[in-house]
Amino acid sequence: MVFQSPGDILFRVFDFPVYYYGLILAASCLVGVYTAFLFFKKYNPDKDYNAIWDFSAYIIIAGILGARLYYCLLNPVYYFYHPGEILFIRQGGLSIHGGVTVGILLLIILAKKHKLPVWNLLDAFVCGTAIAQAIGRWGNFFNREAFGSYTNSLFAMQIPTNFFIEHGRIDEIVSNGLYDKATYVVSGNEAATFIQVHPTFLYESMWNLVLLLLIIFFFTKRKKFDGELIAIYCIGYGIGRFLIEGLRTDSLMIGSTGIRVSQILALILAVLGTAFILYKRKKITK
Numbered sequence: 001m002v003f004q005s006p007g008d009i010l011f012r013v014f015d016f017p018v019y020y021y022g023l024i025l026a027a028s029c030l031v032g033v034y035t036a037f038l039f040f041k042k043y044n045p046d047k048d049y050n051a052i053w054d055f056s057a058y059i060i061i062a063g064i065l066g067a068r069l070y071y072c073l074l075n076p077v078y079y080f081y082h083p084g085e086i087l088f089i090r091q092g093g094l095s096i097h098g099g100v101t102v103g104i105l106l107l108i109i110l111a112k113k114h115k116l117p118v119w120n121l122l123d124a125f126v127c128g129t130a131i132a133q134a135i136g137r138w139g140n141f142f143n144r145e146a147f148g149s150y151t152n153s154l155f156a157m158q159i160p161t162n163f164f165i166e167h168g169r170i171d172e173i174v175s176n177g178l179y180d181k182a183t184y185v186v187s188g189n190e191a192a193t194f195i196q197v198h199p200t201f202l203y204e205s206m207w208n209l210v211l212l213l214l215i216i217f218f219f220t221k222r223k224k225f226d227g228e229l230i231a232i233y234c235i236g237y238g239i240g241r242f243l244i245e246g247l248r249t250d251s252l253m254i255g256s257t258g259i260r261v262s263q264i265l266a267l268i269l270a271v272l273g274t275a276f277i278l279y280k281r282k283k284i285t286k
Helices: 020-043 051-074 076-081 096-113 118-136 138-143 161-166 170-174 200-222 228-245 261-285
Strands: 009-013 016-019 157-160 183-187 190-197
Touching: 009 020, 016 020, 020 051, 020 118, 020 138, 051 076, 051 096, 051 118, 096 118, 118 138, 118 200, 118 228, 138 200, 157 161, 161 170, 161 190, 200 228, 228 261
Parallel strands: none
Antiparallel strands: 009 016, 157 190, 183 190
16 A cells, blocks of 8 residues: 655645645644643643643743754754754754653643642643644655655555655755665656655654553553653653654764664653653652
């Protein structure tokens, strides 16, 4: 089952393009906040759960800015010569690591200000984060980015090579050998060449969805302490991101070592989550 992305533009209003990415990002944020609200309200009915709506906008804005800043810091040379594009996010360019880090820091500050239990709130927001990621990754599908290496598997995704030429991204698929493996496809009276790659956006989206379901229907019932769910998320997401990142062709490497930065961060996340659970459970049994 090979599938293709329809492209990044949904429609135009007086020649002004409306991108799928922006709409998907907005939808993922709204669904994420609502999911966190429902979760916190269900397990903390005696708390001021409506406060979530009061500061969620700040967290979303801060998270997006953090995600963009982190992405730009990973691509310093390009944005040094193109500073005008730093705030141009309609076509993508967000990093989950920066977004989640800034979002969590602000959440902790606001939780203390509103006198809400920090760890309970983090457990609720981690559910929102998981569903937001599951939805948001589809923005990569329409932007035709964050894909993997060549594959001929069941879920292979095809992207026309002309797209990379038109968007000045041809070096992206030439340098990793994808252009040499392009497939010639004939459809009716039209023909074009396509690269055929792993849809890593789909893998991560499904991983986050499964992780969310496990947290809600399995781990929540077996929760031993506040903050355990965010630790489980760190472990689960870290493992999944480490595996999926190994398939991607656009990863930032540490020098010429061949070691991916995102895989190192994913491992650190998983180790921290594991260490936190072991520490808290050992403390409980004393």
